Amino acid sequence: MIHRPRRLAHRGFVDAVGLLVDRASGERDARARVLSRWTPGTAVYALGGRYAVIFAGTRRVRAEQCEGAPLVRCPGSGSGASLSSTAALSRAEVDALLEDGARPDQLAIVRGGLVETLSLSTASLVDPGAWIDLAAVTLVEVTSLGAPPRVVVAPPEEGARPAPAALRPRDPAAMASALSHALGAMVARGELPASALSHLGALEGSSTVAPAPSPRGLGATLKALWSSLLSPRRRSAPSDGLVRALPPPPEAAGAQAKVAAAPPKSPWWDRLRGWFQQRVAQPAAQRVQGDAQSRYLERMIEMFRKGDLDEALRHALPLGGAAPPGAPPKPVTWAPPQARDALTIRLQPSTHSTATGGSTLHALLRSLYREAVTALEAEGRIDEAAFTLAELLREPGEAVALLERHGRLRLAAELADTAALAPELRVRQWLLAGEPARALGVVRRHGVFDAALTKLADDPAHSVALRRLWARHLASVGDHAAAVAVGSSVADLADEVEAWTDALLALGGPAAVRVMVRRLADRPERFEALRSRLEALAGEEGVGARAERAVFARAASEAKPNEALAMAARMLARAQARDAARHGEQEDLQTLRTLVSLSRDAVLSEDVPTWPTFARVPPASGPAAWRRTLTAADTGPRAVYDAVALRDGGALLALGEAGASLRDRDGRERARLDEPTHRIVWSDHENSALLLGARGASWRVARLDVARATSSPWGECTLDCFAQDYDGDSWVVGQEGEVLALDATAGEMRAMGGPGRTPRTDHARVRCVGRDRAGVAAVRVLSVIERWRWSLPGWTLQEKPLEPLRPADREAVAVHPSGTTARRSASGAVEVDRGKSLPLVELPHPAGTQSEVTHLTSDRVVVARRSPDAVTVLLWSLSLGRSLAELRLEGATSARARIYGDVLTACDDRGRVLSVDLRSGAVLLDLRA
Template identity: 30%
Template sequence: MPVEVRQPLFHGRCAVHALWFDLDLIGPDEARRRVLAHWQAGSHLFLAGGGYLLRWPAPRWRQVDTLDALALCQVGHVLGSAPLSQAELATLPAGTVWLVRAGVAQAALPQERLDAAAWLALDAITLCVPLAPPSPPAADAMLAPVALEVVLGAAMPRRNAASIAFERGLALPAPSGQPEVQASGGPDAAAAAPGFVARLLSRWRLGPAAPPALSSGYLDMVIALFAGGDLALALSHAVPVGAVDSGGAAQMLPLRRAMRADGTPAWAPATPLTSAYAALLRSVYRSAFEQLDGAGRVDEAVYVLAGLLQCPSEAVTYLEQKRRYGQAARLAEHAKLEAPLAVRLWLLAGELEHAVRLARLHNVFDAAVQLLETDGSVLAAPLRRHWAAYLAERGDLVEAAAVLRSLPDQRAQTLAWLAQAERHGGTLGMRALAFKLALDPATLHESAAGITALLAAGGEDGAGLRASLALALLGKGMPAVATSTASWRVAGELLRKVLPERLEGANRLDAEALAALAGLAGGTALHADLPRYRFTPEPHVPPLTERDASLALRLDQRGLLPIYDARCLADGQYLLALGQGGVLRVDRDGRQLAHYPVPAEHLVLSYNGTRALALARRGSQYRISRLDLVTGDAADWLGIDLQHWSGSYDGVSWNVAFERRLAVLDTCAPQQRIVWEVPGLPGEIVGYRDRGDMLTVVLRVADGIEQWSYHQPGRQLRQRDWWKSRSLARATHLLPGPPYSSPWPVLVDEQAGTVTLMLREHPLRMPVALAPQAAREVRIDGKAIVFVGSEGDAMCCNVVSLSGNAMHVRIDLPDALAPGFSLHDGRLLVFDRAGRLVDLDCDSGKLRSLCLR
């Protein structure tokens, strides 16, 4: 029963026990904001009397006249919002809460307890996970290459010294460039006169006289042993056919090739005589294989196929027919066969973990899943789940959802990944929104507020995002999925915005895309109602390297925040390393979008722009932190003594060089985990370049220069060449050359202030003038060379073409402080610690600059 009171409110300073927030008066959003502002540890929140009741664990003295809520104080045996008299209290029951509204005391019993944690929006907050305490070093979990002996074990035939010496003699080049082979020295190979095969081939005039080793009769003896029927003895003396036919044994890693100054290998080609011997050996080995297979001697038969005939693919198929899946998988790895085949075999062998590690290293989940699903194997589903998890770790959330959507029991996870990508915004968010609406039209109401904000967004960014959503709805660059009613509704609203913007030149959607969007929105009727429009063709913009006039920029402005490194992100954004100031994500105008509180002097960005690594020097090591640009999380990872590293990675596997070894680190592992490595390099790495599909390093060895090139993602060695050149030996810089070519030496003359690039012993002097003892850095990208150096009091960045030796770009930063640049995917960023940043698109010549204030 309501009770009328004389004094409706407290005044002055009182001991407040609780606060009440009127939902009808201030609305739910403002009420939640005020509740969180007054929250104390140990508080309790209830729904009471048509509002929120926040009860503190202990009374707090407050000036109640200034509070933005109704103060509740202890009045006798009740909590009330007014100083009730004794007469008024006598009419009230005990243990209740009373609110005085319009001069009337009304009971407000707590009805439902609420959890205020659900109101907290953490999307814009960067969570920094502290560095974990050091733990004892664990053994590197590495996919180490295996030898054929490991595959076959004790059943592997043991080769004698004569066979090994014969093979190595043919494989090692002589100083003159001709194969030099020592006599085998075994008692069974002491014949000095040419064997009957050599005499017969010579009589047929198949080629010049045989090399000394062939004249020794060793191969005649091997053929005779196989003809005699003692296969065990014959196998111990056999040599691979590749050692006879090509002048070099088939190796898992190619031997070093001596190269001439003109870039051609200093090898003598195989003679017709050696090729004829190889043909005879193949026939003999094939017959031996059939005998061993018929006798059930599987391991020895595999040795003949893989080791002697050098047909590893046939050997793997043979082992699979025998249901020896583990051996087949090891052999497939040893022989560098297609990685999806090895993944499938490891799964058939029951080694799911090993199969997943191999698929992650080579990024072959797609092909491996297709192989399994073609066979109708039940192993395809678990591998598909690991594939989706791998893509999510890389930040490819839309692709992860596309992989997982075919599994009905994973629908919740699929939608969760898409929702996470949608909250990130940008182009990634538009792709996720379009995919989510196509998969589940019922989620349209969840995204209604975001779609409304997108349609109302102004400026260049708003127009760009609307164009990105239009393309995503049309399936451009998206997983194949049928559209839904929600997609149609959004397309109709979007068309009203993007069509006028296209006519104004705010986006680059073509007529075909607009027509398709109209068809998606309303079919032929809406398409017929569209106004007739005509777009002027886009003007042809020649690349910088094809222009007659050079581009020059001088940036005199200075900022306040130092830039140690910079990288381009999608939607016109940048990721900036500020040293001890952390990492900033800013828009095209320099406005801060996110801050990551980890020290950063160097940045490594994933290909998709959703993951990054921040490196900061700490003594002899680099402290490395991981950044998730989608969730905003930042975490310390590890400290390691790095010498070289790749400036980009796939979001999981990162190429590095340290302690005279190349390695691939798993950046998703809690600690250092090496998944691939080449230990014990023969020299110091003086040149390092990762092109994405090819990793090239230049080594300075004791007797010259070597260049190694690995094809990626499989990391297969495709080049190991050696040069003895004066220009390479005295070069100031050695730039890794294109695959299968020589390194490019850069010679800097300190006294003359000149820079010369040597291309196959031909000098190419770059049109730049340097101050003596100037800081400088050189890098080659495609058809141009980028050179950064000091001239006077300014830092100059010059882009010079390799073909015409003409300067196309010159960027000057006066009074530069520790200048630097990054060059990735045709985008050149020049920056310094005076807060200046210049962004140049080397293809279009579009130039943008900003200063951090």
């Protein structure tokens, strides 16, 4: 049977009865994914190139982040008819499959856009225990040193009577034969799988039937209570339809019995409470509640039918779904529902269970509520109609649309926030409500600027307002390149875009070069204003300058040619010819040819010389590491606790209680900031920083504007750990076991957002945290060690695996969003874990040294290795397994180093600061504080 479903896969959270795990990625990976979801009672079947993992019940899973394709029961139109499918099948599609011969015990999967059915009755059951390799295990025969146990004979109790003759089968063989024929007929009709016949062996060989239980008197009841208290509670049978339709063969039952043997005993009070809840509370509640709730529902329904909507809405019951899998059962309420005092939208789940279930009643109430919405809207009672949609029908999206349609814009925005609707919808609602600050907050927390623009495609005025809002915010956090890109299309931002462009040009770098090309292409008359910057770019030497000229060549090739671009290309071509002839690299020669072509100068084209080229091997890729030693006599006047290299060749130095210092490339102090600084948190945009002064267990934090060379205090806080860079908008920290994103633009220190999945717990701590533009990772320690990873924007949880067991003396000291984790032992040795698929990297650890990880990327780690007479800064490549750079600082007792791109910057407590470009091995900065 072949069908083309409209929706090929499930999306979001679904109640899965199992998973379909593809084995195409490798048997080892497939088994690992199966075992990650396996629990006692789970059945695993081999279906060709797949494993079908059938749960003992339903589980709430997120389809996009699941280990395999979720199998979900898709109901048909008929009563009880359904199929387990990896596709989100509609009722009509399920009915079509059933009419074509599909059976409820089969699985519907999607292959090549088409639906196929697979039968588990013909599949082979897999025992995951067989995957454990026992080849290295040696079995040793043992004998008891004591006497063998004494055989105890238990004589039959006096007064024991056989079962009544009426309860015993007259002909057990005939009964078994009749049962065999009946089951065979059901298998032939497809009502049962063929494996059901495998259970007949035990019946055919049995000649007796257990006696039926007799009615209980008071003594029997007390005995049952005593047994219930002294024995563990029995597990309830799986309630899932797929599991009931597929009884496991005998070997599966044996495997499950082994796993479920000897369950742990629960406390006696839990068993007493469970017995009381099941035997006394629930039956009594059903008897007491049934009549009271029935009368309540009858009155409520009668109110709706009479049109008394005021009282009906006060007495109406919200419609809700079933409790999520694994959630504890709700306590039974003994009182009937109570009328509400006011029609307030709360969107809170119910806290007690009631006896008002049933699909027929649910459909009736839904119909009454829908009719009430229509009537209330017609009468102009918009708030009551929105209440009915949001609170009773649990359709907040429809309620928001209704309120917007009738001009209740602020209430619609508040409801969208309360219901946690899609962030882009909430941005639109707050803009419509005239509160752009609230809209900006949603964009910042969820990173939905592009999605919100799409949502506002039919509303040009608010679309322009969002662009203006977002461009100004980007400029305020230092991302001038993005601000120019967003704000260029907003007419009234022309002057501000010009100022942002000037700030970007002053900062320099590839982004500034691209903006320069755009300005020359759009406004050729600005050539004279940009001449000094072009001359500076032409006069600079080194790898960075050649790379920026290559960026100019590529950007100018894509722009519309004019005379200003031609003159700029002519100026840069002469400088590029000088550097290309000196270095002889093929990339430099190609850039020169592009610049000559852009200059449109025939004479210059004829004068371009030729020279041989060769492929230069950077120090980071060469066979030997870059090495340098600074002697103990070569020191500065004061200690440097942290340092960052600036794009213009200068540096920002942390001088402890002496403050922070901005230096030029020749070492002259440009500005001194009167803020205690022991650590620097550097901005991705390289124009701002956070200055951290140690205050015991706390940190005093100040904000620095590099371009203006000004600082301002921000506040003090106690932190478990913090990221050593930020995006100018938010700073990721760990505080009391919780990962937070502090709002770096706020006047006071406050959390702007975060994952919301690491609850604050007593004694929990975040040991380390790392971030980049794409994600955040953190290692959290409580009773176990967890490594959390989120993707940005939106803080989507990617994984939360437990850290693998390590020796007790090793702790995580650094983590990267890619999952790379650095650990340090008590002896000072460092190891880096890159995940299960890559080997563990152990860094060299000479005797008598202590190592500190100062910076970690996905492929490199920077370590300060302290010995009695020096500190050695070591840059290690994780993929190459060797050192890329080593800087020995003699006489130092502490040092810090960090790497951004291909530039390594190091400093120590003897006042020495050095920065090296690993592409060429050139020392960019060498100063003494």
